[in-house]
Amino acid sequence: MTFQAPKGVPEFWPPRSATLTAVRTAFADAAERAGYGYIEVPVFEETQLFARGVGESTDVVSKEMYTFEDRGGRSLTLRPEFTAGVLRSVLEHNLHTGQLPVKLWTTGPAFRYERPQAGRYRQFQQFDLEAIGTEDPTVDAETIAIAWDGYQALGLSRVRLLLNTLGCKECRPLYRAALQDFLRALDLDEATRQRAEINPLRVLDDKRPEVRAKVDAAPLITDHLCASCKAHHDQVRELLADLSIPWEDTPRLVRGLDYYTRTTYEFDHPMLGAQSGIGGGGRYDGLSEDIGGPPLPGIGFAVGVDRIILAVEAEHGPGAAGQARCEVYGVPLGERAARAVFGLVTELRRAGVAADMAFGGKGLKGAMKGADRSGAAFAVILGERDLAAGSAQVKTLETGEQSEVPLTEIVMKLKERLGK
């Protein structure tokens, strides 16, 4: 083995890759049903877009970006998240000049230079959804409902929804100052003191028990909201209750990216160890202006496809998503028969039947083994004898029953027996 994949890059191959496509499909279907359209955005952007959008003070920008210079001397960065790029595209192509909100989804890899761990990778897959151009709290609830339905479609019963609000540009600064005053009075280690200065909210969700204890009496955002943020938050919660989506109010929930305002939420799965966040989202009402656009509120979420795969496997065991099922398996005996079987298999496929065959001049025994493993309901056995008779042996693999069927009728008969 001379080459290996770069560090921290997961790869997926059958049968496990079926879970990956199932996860994408579950969320894409939920999004499409709600009127969200697919948008394809670039994997890399101008570095400044992320620096200004995600925020210079975040760890993501300050120490985790894959930044490089291209041959033209431009500084580019592999996307560490989707929202900034999607919003940039919306503004650049004036998608926000029509009816609002603009509702979009996308999916693909994102990149962060971090120490790999279970559920944390340097290249990771996200499904992302954004609703841009309205402050209506109904849309906040809509995005949550879509994510929720995605998890439900995958049969995940143990997902928790954690809900909070971060206030707006009116009330958040006041809260931030109050929190900072509180934190400065505490005896904290150097790294945490610095975080308290740069991003004080982050100190609230420190996992270390000794820090948790000290922060226990910290002021909470929910006690510092302005009237409109409080009303917004209450409406979102009422809407979720209407939809029977259970949530937990978590006033210490913060988000790692600077752009979040008002509604913020996270989806969490209890069987994943340290990287238990399987999705997160929220409102970003100031982001458009941060990247040079007009005032344009928005809300969206990203879910971690890799982590959801782990959650599906944790709840349902590996291979639960199953794979493409073969229905008919061709077993040729000899070269002339192999040509005929290949033609038959192709004809079956064109007729909408999932069909495969034994390759490489395998013997009958080996080919039958292949038929068995394929999961097919029927094996079609064809040798010189059958060719001469103009028919094939159709074997029902579960029962072992076998009958002779004329080649001219075989596609029709098989479709019939498969209920097609």
Add this chain to the structure above:
RNA sequence: GUGGGUGUAGCUCAGCUGGCAGAGCGCCAGGUUGUGGUCCUGGAUGUCGUGGGUUCAAGUCCCAUCACUCACCCCA
């Protein structure tokens, strides 16, 4: 970035205080010259993660390095 654990066949792993490289599963073939799933028999596959060191002798001991993994951190 910090700290722990692990790297041996395609997979899961055993290999004691250094002394001939192993098992199960899988794969291939045969038992059954045209019939799978069970059973029996046989077979193939290893730079023991990589590089150095100690030793008559290293999978085993030492150092370095790479990767994986768990936690912190970060976040999806």
